[in-house]
Amino acid sequence: MTPVIRLHELRFRWRAQGPDILAIDALEVTAGERLFVEGPSGSGKSTLLGLLAGVNPPQQGRIEVLGQPLDQLSPAARDRFRADHIGYIFQLFNLIPYLGIIDNVTLPARFSHRRRQRALARSPSLAAEAKRLLAHLDLDQPGLLRQPVSELSIGQQQRVAAARALLGSPELLIADEPTSSLDTDRRRAFIELLFAECAEMGSTLVFVSHDASLEGLFDRTLRLPELNRAVDHPLAPMPRSAPEPVVAAEVTAPSATTTAARAAAATTAATAAAPGMQAGQPEQQPPRP
Numbered sequence: 349m350t351p352v353i354r355l356h357e358l359r360f361r362w363r364a365q366g367p368d369i370l371a372i373d374a375l376e377v378t379a380g381e382r383l384f385v386e387g388p389s390g391s392g393k394s395t396l397l398g399l400l401a402g403v404n405p406p407q408q409g410r411i412e413v414l415g416q417p418l419d420q421l422s423p424a425a426r427d428r429f430r431a432d433h434i435g436y437i438f439q440l441f442n443l444i445p446y447l448g449i450i451d452n453v454t455l456p457a458r459f460s461h462r463r464r465q466r467a468l469a470r471s472p473s474l475a476a477e478a479k480r481l482l483a484h485l486d487l488d489q490p491g492l493l494r495q496p497v498s499e500l501s502i503g504q505q506q507r508v509a510a511a512r513a514l515l516g517s518p519e520l521l522i523a524d525e526p527t528s529s530l531d532t533d534r535r536r537a538f539i540e541l542l543f544a545e546c547a548e549m550g551s552t553l554v555f556v557s558h559d560a561s562l563e564g565l566f567d568r569t570l571r572l573p574e575l576n577r578a579v580d581h582p583l584a585p586m587p588r589s590a591p592e593p594v595v596a597a598e599v600t601a602p603s604a605t606t607t608a609a610r611a612a613a614a615t616t617a618a619t620a621a622a623p624g625m626q627a628g629q630p631e632q633q634p635p636r637p
């Protein structure tokens with residue numbers, strides 16, 4: 349079966365003369381798998397998510413999502429691919445403040461015919477599918493759906509963002525520290541809801557978090573080392589021209605506890621239109637030999 353994600357000899361740097369931010373020699377993530385991504389601040393977790401979503405191409409190596417090498421797509425085609433296949437939950441949710449809750453959740457269907465069709469295959473209308481997802485995420489209290497998104501609590505906004513990312517059953521769900529502003533109990537409850545939805549839709553989940561207590565709930569962990577430490581600690585320079593191997597990311601296998609936790613556990617969000625997806629561009633750099 350084609351992996352949902354396949355990385356090969358991936359290297360990425362933001363500045364042409366700067367250090368590699370990411371070096372991942374090989375990674376495959378299969379359909380329905382739940383991958384926990386961790387690493388110190390600045391180790392490139394968000395950068396990796398952006399690469400997986402096709403926001404930027406790597407300078408070296410290959411990223412395939414659903415068998416599609418992202419580097420072979422134009423920027424516009426990558427935007428379409430993301431809209432069709434990837435749900436993205438942003439750290440700060442990126443809800444559109446002038447749209448209501450239902451319109452926020454159904455946003456991916458405006459950008460992707462495929463997501464629209466898949467949503468309509470589950471419910472008679474987009475609004476009904478949005479309500480179904482919101483109800484699964486415990487957001488069906490009377491009157492709540494009429495509230496402006498800006499008046500929702502952080503936990504409620506987070507679940508609206510999750511419903512938006514899940515609309516139209518994207519094959520890949522990417523979540524960038526979506527639980528960072530929640531207390532421990534709510535974090536766990538949110539993740540269990542997210543797992544349940546992903547399992548029902550067969551979606552693969554890539555989830556970044558600093559909270560090590562969540563790691564055991566996932567199938568596998570990808571640990572990112574801090575390759576650019578030299579930038580932050582000039583007294584301990586990293587030899588940029590040193591011969592390979594660069595310390596590459598480490599993937600740990602599932603453990604018995606993970607399996608037990610899994611048994612226990614029951615959007616491009618707004619796709620290319622979401623502000624976060626337009627984030628920075630790397631400096632233009634000549635191709636590496």
Ligand SMILES: Nc1ncnc2c1ncn2[C@@H]1O[C@H](COP(=O)(O)OP(=O)(O)OP(=O)(O)O)[C@@H](O)[C@H]1O
Nearest residue numbers: 362369388389390391392393394395576627628629
């Ligand atoms: N748009 C950008 N332009 C230039 N450099 C960037 C850009 N985005 C991130 N970086 C740099 O890349 C490195 C990795 O950043 P990134 O945000 O991916 O790390 P992170 O592991 O997600 O950090 P955190 O845990 O603090 O969110 C940092 O040194 C950061 O300064």
